[in-house]
Amino acid sequence: xxxxxxxxxxxxxxxxxxxxxxxxxxxxxxxxxxxxxxxxxxxxxxxxxxxxxxxxxxxxxxxxxxxxxxxxxxxxxxxxxxxxxxxxxxxxxxxxxxxxxxxxxxxxxxxxxxxxxxxxxxxxxxxxxxxxxxxxxxxxxxxxxxxxxxxxxxxxxxxxxxxxxxxxxxxxxxxxxxxxxxxxxxxxxxxxxxxxxxxxxxxxxxxxxxxxxxxxxxxxxxxxxxxxxxxxxxxxxxxxxxxxxxxxxxxxxxxxxxxxxxxxxxxxxxxxxxxxxxxxxxxxxxxxxxxxxxxxxxxxxxxxxxxxxxxxxxxxxxxxxxxxxxxxxxxxxxxxxxxxxxxxxxxxxxxxxxxxxxxxxxxxxxxxxxxxxxxxxxxxxxxxxxxxxxxxxxxxxxxxxxxxxxxxxxxxxx
Amino acid sequence: xxxxxxxxxxxxxxxxxxxxxxxxxxxxxxxxxxxxxxxxxxxxxxxxxxxxxxxxxxxxxxxxxxxxxxxxxxxxxxxxxxxxxxxxxxxxxxxxxxxxxxxxxxxxxxxxxxxxxxxxxxxxxxxxxxxxxxxxxxxxxxxxxxxxxxxxxxxxxxxxxxxxxxxxxxxxxxxxxxxxxxxxxxxxxxxxxxxxxxxxxxxxxxxxxxxxxxxxxxxxxxxxxxxxxxxxxxxxxxxxxxxxxxxxxxxxxxxxxxxxxxxxxxxxxxxxxxxxxxx
Ligand SMILES: Cc1ncc(COP(=O)(O)O)c(C=O)c1O
Numbered sequence: 001x002x003x004x005x006x007x008x009x010x011x012x013x014x015x016x017x018x019x020x021x022x023x024x025x026x027x028x029x030x031x032x033x034x035x036x037x038x039x040x041x042x043x044x045x046x047x048x049x050x051x052x053x054x055x056x057x058x059x060x061x062x063x064x065x066x067x068x069x070x071x072x073x074x075x076x077x078x079x080x081x082x083x084x085x086x087x088x089x090x091x092x093x094x095x096x097x098x099x100x101x102x103x104x105x106x107x108x109x110x111x112x113x114x115x116x117x118x119x120x121x122x123x124x125x126x127x128x129x130x131x132x133x134x135x136x137x138x139x140x141x142x143x144x145x146x147x148x149x150x151x152x153x154x155x156x157x158x159x160x161x162x163x164x165x166x167x168x169x170x171x172x173x174x175x176x177x178x179x180x181x182x183x184x185x186x187x188x189x190x191x192x193x194x195x196x197x198x199x200x201x202x203x204x205x206x207x208x209x210x211x212x213x214x215x216x217x218x219x220x221x222x223x224x225x226x227x228x229x230x231x232x233x234x235x236x237x238x239x240x241x242x243x244x245x246x247x248x249x250x251x252x253x254x255x256x257x258x259x260x261x262x263x264x265x266x267x268x269x270x271x272x273x274x275x276x277x278x279x280x281x282x283x284x285x286x287x288x289x290x291x292x293x294x295x296x297x298x299x300x301x302x303x304x305x306x307x308x309x310x311x312x313x314x315x316x317x318x319x320x321x322x323x324x325x326x327x328x329x330x331x332x333x334x335x336x337x338x339x340x341x342x343x344x345x346x347x348x349x350x351x352x353x354x355x356x357x358x359x360x361x362x363x364x365x366x367x368x369x370x371x372x373x374x375x376x377x378x379x380x381x382x383x384x385x386x387x388x389x390x391x392x393x394x395x396x397x398x399x400x401x402x403x404x405x406x407x408x409x410x411x412x413x414x
Numbered sequence: 415x416x417x418x419x420x421x422x423x424x425x426x427x428x429x430x431x432x433x434x435x436x437x438x439x440x441x442x443x444x445x446x447x448x449x450x451x452x453x454x455x456x457x458x459x460x461x462x463x464x465x466x467x468x469x470x471x472x473x474x475x476x477x478x479x480x481x482x483x484x485x486x487x488x489x490x491x492x493x494x495x496x497x498x499x500x501x502x503x504x505x506x507x508x509x510x511x512x513x514x515x516x517x518x519x520x521x522x523x524x525x526x527x528x529x530x531x532x533x534x535x536x537x538x539x540x541x542x543x544x545x546x547x548x549x550x551x552x553x554x555x556x557x558x559x560x561x562x563x564x565x566x567x568x569x570x571x572x573x574x575x576x577x578x579x580x581x582x583x584x585x586x587x588x589x590x591x592x593x594x595x596x597x598x599x600x601x602x603x604x605x606x607x608x609x610x611x612x613x614x615x616x617x618x619x620x621x622x623x624x625x626x627x628x629x630x631x632x633x634x635x636x637x638x639x640x641x642x643x644x645x646x647x648x649x650x651x652x653x654x655x656x657x658x659x660x661x662x663x664x665x666x667x668x669x670x671x672x673x674x675x676x677x678x679x680x681x682x683x684x685x686x687x688x689x690x691x692x693x
Contacts, residue, residue, distance in 0.1 A: 020558065020559070023554060023557055024551060024554065025522060025549050025550060025551070025554065026549060026551070027477075027478045027548050027549060027551075027573060028551050028552075028572060028573055028574050028575065028578065029573075029574070029575035029577060029597060029600065031551055031582070032577050032578075032579060171481065171484060172475065172484070172488065177475055178475075181475060181477050184477055184478075185477075185478075185602050188478070188600060188601065188602060189600050189601050189602070189605075190600070191577055191600055284527070285526075285559070286523045286526055286527065287522045287523050287526055287549065287550075288475065288477075288523055289477065290549070292557065292559060295523070297523065297527065299527070300496050300497055300524065300527055300528070301473070301497070301523045301524035301525075301526065301527025301528065302473065302474035302475075302491050302523075302524070303474045303475050303523070
């Protein structure tokens, strides 16, 4: 059945669970806390005062609106469509994540919460959470898999400098899933705390709530693209880890049939199990971490390991909202490899003077291919969900390994 | 009528435990440390006289379990224990012990991957009357993908904590569940022991509500098991002053791992023998 396009927005943000996916698949003990947050979210959604306070905080603390940048040299090089970039990397703390952190922290404050729990993979969400907690004077504990803790040490440092407690998780593979599980367990033991979940995944209401906070990105793009070109874009391209930056970009355009929405997942090193994080290409329906959606898993229902050069995309599940929109044919999914993402970082840096986060570079890698095949009057907008400084040691190891070794030796000699 | 009903069921006589049986739900992870070894552990539990055997199907990411059970699950998964292997193990136990009460436990994704309807059919065939799914709030079977978990003979076990609202508890009691699992306190499995102050009130409420839509005369009131963090036999005894069953998991796995399972089970038996004498 074809839904009218406006119905998508209502379905996603409406009070009823209208989609086939999602749900609240958590131990009963967490239901009272989740219901409390769901009720509060239903209230603030239509509360002009709350929304105004949220937007004020986005402007004054995070620097919104973010720039909408034409990429003329890149477009000329590709020889196809005109490519534009939405620079979410200009947000405070360097990525789009801070937007839903600000929204949720205001909600937590409203609920009288004093302690915040969060999980983080690369550390971007944890960093943003630590920053908003410091600003609001709330106690903050961030769980991080031991492996991520070791390889993303700069972000651990920033979080600690901001006063957060960073707890390294030694269970399992010591990556994002284990951090999510540890955060859930903390919440079971401390149901009076607020769990600030970092993507459009997890149990209800997080997928819809983070989409609601992030939709400001698409709303800005609509205005900025109209102002710059006099019309709407033809393609919107975003990378997909859990789905928060993609949904933030896409949401406002769900009723605009002429706008093609493309999500780009991590193709990693190949299509063998454990070598990528392409849920919509190789995932199967399942239930994990509180929600029903597509997950990378083995035939017998165990969660599969994932890989991506970008920690932010290195995750086994995908937003139930994106899963639904994919089934509906409203969002198209593609993949970009580690190699292609690294190349895209360099290409964008050299042609336009912008260094994107490795996550966002996946969206660029695909957009380059796409734009090259499109006519010149087409408009492609790419979401630069984050800036690339956080990836210093990863990209430097790839592009200038000797120089990195030198620097490490120099640092150790102090 | 299946074998279980013929034997007279496992209902409690007015909330007290049956002669010669321990008011214990003893947990193990199927396939840990190996399939054969886990079957031997089950036999040891049954010999000791545990009233209920709880068999957990291992999952790669047991989100609500503590470190001991998580490690056991991971090891079993690493060895490639399938849902099918677990069902075969349950079938073998059922064959040897026709009247042993068995509760199956699994995270939802493994059941879903196996097929909800097919899984429930197997549970029914092997006389598993209760299924515990820690990441499935029991009314979520209304979700279209999980409707097949509704089964007349295999009932889900709500896992509740002291923060359950009166309205929610009332709703679950009205839905006809006859076995409730209560968390001793706000924590994960394998934590330190302690009973939440409100627990006694929740137990009393559950146990005073006749099972809704119940056709059997044997089990007019729901049973209550209390688990999470019960590690010593004395703690188990304390728990069954109010509850019908003390649920012991991590402590048994730990004992098994350290080669003192038989000693632990003996101690359990002695503790309850003394308690019965004193009563
Ligand atoms: C810059 C950046 N982009 C994208 C992501 C992926 O998350 P999501 O798919 O929720 O936007 C992350 C996650 O850490 C990130 O830091």
